[in-house]
């Protein structure tokens with residue numbers, strides 16, 4: 001199946017359409033980082049899951065981009081993504097939902113470079 005570059009900010013709208021929410025492997029981390037960069041102007045800083053979590057998620061994705069990620073990087077990425085469910089408004093909630101789709105439907109792309117066996 002050929003994967004199209006689906007906009008990360010629209011992923012949660014296609015939550016149940018698994019086939020359509022898979023992202024092109026080579027660009028996945030870059031696409032997600034670009035998406036997060038575009039959300040920064042919306043983040044007001046009132047709650048920690050979004051204010052601190054998004055910054056840390058960016059740092060973790062940069063480790064993937066630089067081939068320095070390990071299994072703990074992926075575990076922390078998952079934890080912070082699900083933590084965005086505790087955000088106070090739709091900005092953090094939507095970022096979290098989009099990233100959950102990335103993790104659920106494209107997990108192999110992030111797991112492949114960090115798996116031990």
Ligand code: SF4
Pocket residue numbers: 042043044045046047048050051087088089090091092093
């Ligand atoms: S989730 Fe909303 S309230 Fe919390 S930091 Fe982000 S923009 Fe502000």
